Amino acid sequence: MGDTNVVVLMAVIGIIFFSIILWFFSRYKKCPSDKIMVIYGRVGKNKDGSSRSAKCIHGGAAFIVPVIQAYEFLDLTPLSIPVDLKNALSRQNIRIDVPSRFTVGISTEPSVMQNAAERLLGLQLPEIQELAKDIIFGQLRLIIATMDIEEINTDRDKFLEAVSRNVEVELKKIGLRLINVNLTDISDESGYIAALGKEAAAKAINDAKKSVAEKERDGAIGEANAKMDERVNVSKADAEAIQGENLAKTEIAMSNAALREKEAEALRIATSAEKIQAAKALEDAYAAEKEAEQARSAREKATLEADVIVQTEIQKRQIELEAEAEAEKIRRKAQGEADAIYARMAAEAKGMEEILRKQAAGFAEIVKSAGGDADAALKLLIADKLEDLMKIQVEAIKNIKIDKITVWDNGGAGDNGKTSTANFLSGLMKSVPPLEEVFALSGLSLPEYLGKKKEEETVEEQPKPEILDAEIVGETDENGDI
Secondary structure (H helix, E strand, O other): HHHHHHHHHHHHHHHHHHHHHHHHHEEEEEEOOOOOEEEEEEEEEEOOOOOOOOEEOOOEEOOOOOOEEEEEEOOOOOOEEEEEEEEEEOOOOEEEEEEEEEEEOOOOOHHHHHHHHHHOOOOOHHHHHHHHHHHHHHHHHHHHHHOOOHHHOOOHHHHHHHHHHHHHHHHOOOOOHHHHHHEEEOOEEOOOHHHHHHHHHHHHHHHHHHHHHHHHHHHHHHHHHHHHHHHHHHHOOOOOOOOOHHHHHHHHHHHHHHHHHHHHHHHHHHHHHHHHHHHHHHHHHHHHHHHHOOOOOHHHHHHHHHHHHHHHHHHHHHHHHHHHHHHHHHHHHHHHHHHHHHHHHHHHHHHHHHHHHHHHHHHHHHHHOOOOOOHHHHHHHHHHHHHHHHHHHHHHOOOOOOOOOOOOOOOOOOOOOOOOHHHHHHHHHHHOOHHHHHHHHHHOOOOOOOOOOOOOOOOOOOOOOOOOOOOOOOOOOOOOOO
């Protein structure tokens, strides 16, 4: 019986000891990496002797003393807060919309963790998000009120730095830290930012056009110089044989160089004019900004004036761009027409050169066929064309229409021993060039079997009729003339 009681007592003591150990281990709490464990109650004192409100642990573990201590966790999950700020007043009294998204989370810095334990413990994530959103709204309006629209729109780094600095300072007061700021498209109710963007785009386009024009100019000048050097070197090599051609080529090269120089000068003037216009546009923008500053008390009036000025600048820039496009179109059309004329003239010159070359080759063959005698070859060419010449002679008198000719002759002889009728008929026949004269003009002579020209002709005495009436059938006009 005594042994049984001892065994029972030992078992009870063992169970109690084991339970105490389990209870002790259950009070030893480990903190996950994505949370902060806040131990509150009696947690010690600060350096100045005041009681501490809580003890924060990030990572690791701690023993929670029962009765006098308790614990809770703060979630480190980042919070994405959309902040759609509208009608924020800038330093220029122009209202702008700044849609953005902030990412915040509970900080793990020791001093900031203490603030989170004191101000955020027990709050749910949506409640913490609304609290941070109110703080961000206020700081954003404060920052925008101290900056110009140009600084906000163009110098985003400066704007984000100011937002991060001011917002994070306020968030740390409640135990939060700023993780990221993402700004989307900034806009204003008057269209001022859109006008600035168009001005920047126009400036970028003009700069690009200027760079392209300068590169084309350099390439054209280099090409002209290279061609000039090539022509000068070739001209020097052939100076003794083609001195005149060398002079002509030198003049052409100098003329081309002068033309390139004029084109470069024109391009420089155009570029200067564009820069002057850009500077004038910038000066107008500064003048508008100055007027807006002076009329800050009359915000609506200044907004209307800014709208008018911006619209005018947009129309002015549009007109300039249209004029530049039209000028470029005219220049390209003129260039295309010049290239077409050059190509046509080059083709005609090449065709003429080929014709002359073929004719020269044919004449060389004729000379070769004539045994190398150029004079004989020329006579062969003319003999080939005699048939055509005779046709032309026949055509000259073929269409002469003679109706009737009445000749009254007294039968007497003239100075040459011939009657009037004989003289008339002889003159009519002589109006047609004789075949022998045609051959003589061509440097040829008739063959002997066709006969020879008599040195002198004997005029036989003709009978002397009193009246010779000859009729030639033909046509006359209405007045009776031939």
